[in-house]
Amino acid sequence: MSESPDEQDELHGEGGATPLWVKAFALAALIIVALFVVLLFTGGHGPGRHADRGGFHGAQR
């Protein structure tokens, strides 16, 4: 954090439009969340997919 925000803005120039890297970042985040939701609802994610293994806590009871 050697440059202050103002110094950095002077270096790079600040337009009103959303930068391309932010759009790419948001798209990647959206894809990851969508993938997570799909896996959650298809049973491919979470501890529930191991229910047939008899988890540690189940084995203790």
Added chain:
Amino acid sequence: MTPETRKLALTAHITVSVGWLGAVLCFLVLSVAAFVSADVERVRALYDAMELAGWAVLLPLALASLVTGLIQSLGTHWGLLRHYWVVAKLSMNLFATVVLLLYMATFRDSTGTGPSTSVEELRDPSPVVHAGAAFGLLLTAVFLSVFKPRGVTRYGRRRRRAALETTS
């Protein structure tokens, strides 16, 4: 914040954040070792070590990174919601901390380490995938911190305009 306090806060933030990255790397190595091992006892011991590391090292470092990051942004002129790179880092930190908390809470259930489980059942790609994803996420956060890609949010622009109007 005074310059000395700011440097102290920044040092604390860097220390815990990079420490978190290193701890995730260790967790990744342990998870890979557990996934490729053919020895039940070794896999069990590795899961024990991973569970301990998760609760005693990963989670405290994640929370410390979040708190020091908030102090760092709110206590300096970077702000919390003024620059896209800060917002991106905050979102990633929150996401990683929540996922880590949920993952550790169900770690024993998801790795299925019941006494009767065989080594085939014990070997689980889930810790490898989660630790690998966390490592990628935290490495991205390091790059964002160092490169600080340009971009002021709508809120940041509003604040700047208001500040300019006040000074003029």
